[in-house]
Amino acid sequence: MYLLKTLHSFDSAHFLAGYDGKCKNIHGHRWTVEVEVQSETLIEEGQRKGMVVDFSDLKKDLKVLLDGFDHALIIERGTMRKETLSCLLEDDFYVIEVDFRPTAENFSAYFFKELEKKGYNVRRVVVYETPNNSAIFEK
Ligand SMILES: Nc1nc2c(c(=O)[nH]1)N=C([C@H](O)[C@H](O)COP(=O)(O)OP(=O)(O)OP(=O)(O)O)CN2
């Protein structure tokens, strides 16, 4: 089995609603996302001969996906008072609402599925919330 690995990072703020501790407050991370794709075989012809996928394509797709979250405030839908959210949006802050609690675990599953939608045979996605703490979603 061939495995290819690449990583990319983004900076964003989040908070864990209902968390009993400091993570209930809005705070930021430099999230680093490591992606592994797999294949039993290599491409046999053309520019990508001898490759699982072209690193350039994988890097570009991962960057597009992650850059969408860069410098955003990521909020689990329904966990911020409507008025507060409206004020942030009116003042032109970049806010993204997601349908999951924004933990490293949920992000790893989310990025895994998004990359699968783009056609990659994804083996594993690791999301580092800090250099020491990471969550993994794998097949
Ligand atoms: N299993 C998980 N546990 C926690 C997650 C998570 O995504 N998955 N997330 C958090 C918070 O987001 C928090 O920011 C992490 O804080 P902490 O563990 O305290 O990490 P630090 O490195 O910032 O800790 P210091 O002790 O301040 O260095 C919590 N748990």
Ligand SMILES: [Zn+2]
């Ligand atoms: Zn956090």
